[in-house]
Amino acid sequence: MERTQPRAVRNREAPLQVTLALATLLASLGTSIANIALPTLADAFSAPFSQVQAVVVVYLVTLTISAVIAGRLGDRYGLKPMLVTGLSVFTVASLLCAVAPNLPLLIGARAIQGGGAAFLMTLALALMRQTASEARVGRAMGLLGTVSALGTALGPALGGLLIPVMGWRSIFWVQVPLALLALVLTLTTLPADTGKKMAPSIGLWSSVNWTLASNLLTNIVVAAVMMTTLVIGPFFLGISLGLTPTQVGFVMAVGPVISIFSGVPSGRLVDAWGSGRMLLVSLGLLAIGALLLAFLPTAIGVTGYVLSLIALTPGYQLFQSANNTAALRDVTNDWRGMVSGLLGLSRNIGLITGASLMGAVFTFGVGSDPLEHATASEIASGMQLTFLLAGGMMLVAFGMTFGHHNFTKRLRSPS
Template identity: 30%
Template sequence: MTIAPSAPPRSAVTDAPGRVRARRTVPVAVALVAASLPMFMATLDNLVMTTALPVLRTELSASLEQLQWMVNAYTLSFASLMIAAATLGDRFGRRRVFVIGITVFALASIASALSSSAEMLIAARALQGAGAAAVMPLSLTLLAGAVPAARRAMAIGIWGAVSGLGVALGPVIGGAVVDGISWEAIFWINVPVAIVAIPLVRWALPESHGRRQSLDVLGLVLAGTGVLSLVWAIIRGNDDGWGSARVVGGMALGLALLAGFLLREQRTDHPLVPLRLFRVRSFSIANASALAFSIGVFGVVFLLSQFLQIGLGYTPLEAGVRTLPWTAAPMLVAPVAGMLAPRIGVRPLLASGLALQALGLAWQGLLVGQGGVVYVDLVPGLAMAGIGMGLTFAPSATAVLADMAPDDHGTASSVNATIREIGGALGIAVLVAVFQAAGGTLTPEGYAAGLEPAAYVAAAIVGLGALVTLWMPRSTGRVVPSTTV
């Protein structure tokens, strides 16, 4: 049983049928940087805006709904196009599509920085998400093909740590840049990163191809519009009324489109998401737990980063720094989890990691609900959530690929990343809806009233994810040392 993607022979790589070129020997550390730097940039922008949201609300006269779309336009575009990007990478060259994604991401970052209205920023963020869609899934596949099999588990562990770090440090870096320069600078910083990353990727990561198949455009449209319709309906629920024709109709349309997507995937010869992958228990459980994780964590990060400013009076930088008990833990824990997975399997790591996160989220809700909370009271809960995140990232990536055939690695990775991004968008929509329904407002007096029940709901969802992981096969991710008879 493998725990990571298998690589082609180290001596050569095939660019096209009948044509083989020699592969340059590249240090593992260089390959790691080449694959991880663009991925870090893409994951960072998931939440880099969170500490800037109160500033954007003032400078762009944005409503709470527009603030949600500034984040969700990125995540939904990211999620909807990720599998399509992986399919195009398999067909036309993974490195080629990877570089195109970096370029689109950088250009969209420039457009975001130049936005003068909330609507312009939302549109630019959607384009930015399209670029990220080509970066995130292909980075893992390219890394797996660039490192020796003996060091691949370690490389995936580090990659998982960097991925988690990008998500976790978003509020910190965003707060520092907004406080020290301006909100526009959180997008300008992507440009020099892209300028460095593109030549490094072309030098360090060999080109590779996967199974060549047609792109399921109809499936892409059905899935993308279905999720968009559901998220839109949830966001509009409190304002329009949960029984209103617009909200009920939006949810019904979304569910119908997603049902149509599943039927399409069963009948087409070239499905966007091969449903046969979900017959593999480790893959299904890993994705179910990833969905629960994303819904709970992304939604609370969106709300908590603003609570530190609106409710406790910190500046964007001060708020970002105070998330460090949550964000710094994965830097230490994720590499250790990546090294432990081959010895003990991923199930105990995922179950304990999600359980700790659920406890951390519940801790925050409990203290906020008591009133008069000060920052130091939140630290134990933030630390529990951070340690839990560190135990989750690398084992989750390992579980997704553990029992997959090599030709399915790109698709499997893309499906997992897509589910996590959809979970993030749903998490923000659902928890903000809970926040508003409980009477939460963007004022110092009203914020805690909405944050308390939202944190409890998030804790329950993540806790459910921890229970789901108990159905993960015990052997998933474990490597049994071979013996010579």
């Protein structure tokens, strides 16, 4: 009986997890697939790059703004009904993007699509935690990390195949049947909510104390460091190492590929060893990876860059599984949507911070503006300064988490 029960649990959870993984995949695919179409859109609408860039930016902005709102609505009216609503909005918005006759309407449709994507990402996370058995929460979180990385990596590749053959509208048409499939699966596989939920009487912070604040702050710092690699990597690889754009693309793809294959194993480690312990391990790996990026690539070139990513990227996937599990561990069902929204919000704040503030540190380290005119040695100097700072940030996050972890253990241990 003990041997058949886990298999029965897995068989019951599998369709639910596939559905929620598809919802997460759609949201991340919507984030990345439009990037590769920007030159085509500039030509199609005879618009400058600064205007067509809004097609990408407005999606991220509405996704960020709507994350907490989506979570709160899910807590109040039910996670499944609000996920169905989000998928419906995402489907209609994808259709509107595909038929948009001009750039302003395309940007407006993308804003709506980003709002729908916020429901997909936030409520899929909350539902994954709610439906996964306690022994498999880490693996469930790791699966979401895997499909999120897969969507991010798949977007440019899929767009690159579709646009030359079918035009820019095809990148939005392809999302319509995928969204409809996710909608059907959500309606048929997810269990029905018990009904509308009124706002809980107990406050969120009273429910989870300040543990959640630590998870959210660390989430911001880690996301900022990961975005730094995406912003600085192309400059270093292209200017300092002299790689061609195609070669830069292949090297930059190493991180997403590692993420795809390390997500579920990371979740297994969290289930086996606990989220607190794995959170410390992940931050240690992130610190090592960031510090390696400060020295190895300038010393041994592309090999050093790839070796640094081999330490950094699994650390990030392990962090996602451990941090999401820890943040949602002691949260009641009435607040899981809200906390999932806060996790998404903190991650997006970190991404924006990495792109802006860490990018400014890089520019300062290079000492030349515009960056395209900088020498190889100047780019290398900026790279070292930025990732020394990133490594220091990770060490501080490790120290804070270690102290909080020990403090929590003392509180929970019998006196």
